[in-house]
Amino acid sequence: MSTNKHDNDTLKNVHRLHDGELDEAQQAEIMEVLKNDPSMEAEARSLREIGEGLRHDTEEALRSLDTEALANEIERRVAEEQASSRSTRLRFLWKPLSFAAAAALVVAIGLHYHYRQSTSSWQPNSVIVENLETFSSKAQIYDTRLDGENEPVKVIWLFEEDSVN
Amino acid sequence: MKRDFFNIIIVLSLTLALLAAGSHYVFAAAASPTLKVQIVYAAKGEPKVDPRLKPLQKRLNQLFDFTQYQLENEQTLTLNVGQKGTLILPDGKPLSLTPVQKQRDMWKITLSIPKLVQSDILIRDGHMVILGGARYKKGVMILVIQVNPDLSKPTTD
Secondary structure, three states: OHHHHHHHHHHHHHHHHHOOOOOHHHHHHHHHHHHHOHHHHHHHHHHHHHHHHHHHHHHHHHHHOOHHHHHHHHHHHHHHHHHHHHHHHHHHHHHHHHHHHHHHHHHHHHHHHHHHHHHHOOOOOOEEEEEEEEOOOEEEEEEEOOOOOOOOEEEEEEEOOOOOO | OHHHHHHHHHHHHHHHHHHHHHHHHHHHOOOOOEEEEEEEEEEOOOOEEOHHHHHHHHHHHHHOOOOEEEEEEEEEEEOOOOOOEEEEOOOOOEEEEEEEEEEOOEEEEEEEEOOOEEEEEEEEOOOEEEEEEEEEOOEEEEEEEEEOHHHOOOOOO
């Protein structure tokens, strides 16, 4: 019973010491009590042993760690992830890009032939003369087209008093 | 790697196709027509044709009775709508050409030679109008005017 009371008092004092409630004299007294307490000494020894063990295990783990292999593994996994992502993106873009390219080619070919057709086919009114005013005595407008030729030509001929032809 | 290459090919094809399509629109909607003007002196006498007029010779022979053709001057004008281009003819008179507007696929060009002629001419790309009859030296002056000559195949052989 008295041992239990002693332990309880010691525990309370330790808490008060931890909370900064004791002055220097009280702190010294508590430290002295703790130093002479055999159970505390055993506890401290046990903790020291555990700490030593942990330090030893950590040193062993660090010694056995192959950092180069670990770095290589991380690099490999990152590369795999990137390749997978790119592959997914390409699969996603492939179809729309194909359709867009095909559509653009069809439009380009269509425009090309439409354009050639509109410029090279024979059109009787390729040249129209409007609002003709002339100071010559007579003017004549006529079309001409060579055999086998597509493009007609419009001629405006001004007859002057002594002009030739 | 193979997929990347394939992807690049697709994108390049798409770009080229769009550029090709776009170029047609650019030509079709060109806001600045190019006018090629050839000034030809024509007369009768010993047959003589300027070799530079070979592409036109067949047509000139079909149209006129002249036997001599000499290219006096040739100029190419690229004009904006409303911009007047002026050439001085061999007889000293100015020839003015002004693109007025584009109506569908025809350019409307105002042509003017003071005290001789004035007219509006609608002309398709690549086609030509011939204006002749004005006296010059011992013969006549013939003007051959083409609009955007590069947009059509050669007119004659």
